[in-house]
Amino acid sequence: MTRHLAVLALLASGISAIPATRALADESACTALRDTVLSGAVVTSARVMPAADTLPAYCEVRATALPAISIEIRLPMEGWNGKFYQAGCGGFCGILGRADASGGWVNAMRPGLERGYATATSDSGHHALSVVDGGWAYNNPHAERDWGWRSISETNRVGNLMVDAFYGSPSQQAIFQGCSTGGRMAHVAASRFPEMFDGIISGAPAMDYPGLVATAMSWFIQANTAPDGSRILGAAEAKTIGDAVLAQCDGIDGAEDGAIADPRQCTVDYAGLGLSNQQLDTLARWREGPRNAAGEQLYPGGIPEGSEPFWFLWLTGDDKGSSPLVPAFAGGFGRYMAFDQDPGPAWTPLDFDFETDPARMTTSAEMYNGDNPDISAFRAAGGKMIVYHGWADAIVTPYKTVDWYEKAAELAGGTEALSDSVALFMVPGLDHCGILPGPGGINAAALDPTAALEGWLATGTPPVSIAAE
Structure with a gap:
């Protein structure tokens, strides 16, 4: 030119x-x-x-x-x-x-x-x-x-x-x-x-931010929050669960290399690990992902087997008292970005309603x-x-x-x-x-x-x- x-x-x-x-x-x-x-x-x-x-x-x-x-x-x-x-x-x-x-x-x-x-x-x-x-x-x-x-x-x-x-x-x-x-x-x-x-x-x-950060993350947070506000699964439980996953699923793909080739092929028996019924219930809800009262899946899947070594950063915090990032993302998104009308700083992921709130995010989903x-x-x-x-x-x-x-x-x-x-x-x-x-x-x-x-x-x-x- x-x-x-x-x-x-x-x-x-x-x-x-x-x-x-x-x-x-x-x-x-x-x-x-x-x-x-x-x-x-x-x-x-x-x-x-x-x-x-x-x-x-x-x-x-x-x-x-x-x-x-x-x-x-x-x-x-x-x-x-x-x-x-x-x-x-x-x-x-x-x-x-x-x-x-x-x-x-x-x-x-x-x-x-x-x-x-x-x-x-x-x-x-x-x-x-x-x-x-x-x-x-x-x-x-x-x-x-x-x-x-x-x-x-x-x-x-x-x-x-x-x-x-x-x-x-x-x-x-x-x-x-x-x-x-x-x-x-x-x-x-x-x-x-x-x-x-x-x-x-x-x-x-x-x-899909409304499906993931508002709906799924709120589900994971609510599932892991005890009535007194404490976390049900912490760093110690993550280690116990992760060890069981590797012991039972690592070799499914024919190679014991510390990695789960496809968590969809992994079925784990958590009996005998010393987990309470409350902890087992939280884990089951984490694996299945968010659902409404009718049992309809609101977001595909849940937290995969093999991800446990990384839970401290995202989900549970570590044994030194660090805060995980999932509540920070879900909180910021829900307060200011997710809903057709922003609820503001008082809102928390514990307030998310799986029956009514997904329908209140149509504008953000389009954007x-x-x-x-x-x-x-x-x-x-x-x-x-x-x-x-x-x-x-x-x-x-x-x-x-x-x-x-x-x-x-x-x-x-x-x-x-x-x-x-x-x-x-x-x-x-x-x-x-x-x-x-x-x-x-x-x-x-x-x-x-x-x-x-x-x-x-x-x-x-x-x-x-x-x-x-």
């Missing part, structure tokens, strides 16, 4: 032309992006960040998509591969670049930047003190909308305008990567914006959910999607992902037809997003779905593994 045509293309995209020196990718070309005029957004800073560790030097651009979506774009100073890589965020988000500060690859721009992509992420439309802080959403439907879906498209729009302005040409391919809430965002992208991304990576997707199994438009656009989930995930139960995949396959005409577009990897022993190390050290660092997706996009052959080399 000639410089004249490039300028016309930039103007047609709603941004002002940047001087031709931008093609040199020097510091002045980066800082000149501060003066870029965008429709519905503003650039707040642009600076060159030097190469460090595994990352190349890059132009860091901060922008705000109105009204309040904070976006960071990282543009390689040299060796741009002509492609775009967008990352999701975890929990309720609200902390720009949190994943990149952790040093891992999940929900981070790092794996894209290391490979030469222009990369982008956002805080999903609000600032918060932690990823379990939901107060920003209190009577704030615009912020809820941005968290639910708009931040995905606005990050993509602004990020690609910056790519075009800096390099003088648009990206030729786009990838999205996210886990947990980032996985929900991945599914929302596939259904709401089917032509936006050529490839999508979805990990442990919390694709947040990405569990629609009809991804025919994404498939028709040639999109490729890797979905992975740990069988030992104790917070985003894997049964929902399996349920979504089976329904998507039915709509696509069978698993063989769906395999042209979606590759599902259920990973034994893997904690939620691989945060904690599992059997044999299995965690996020043992996985590399980005390389698998790149190979699929390049060759058209679906991957058979997402293991890191």
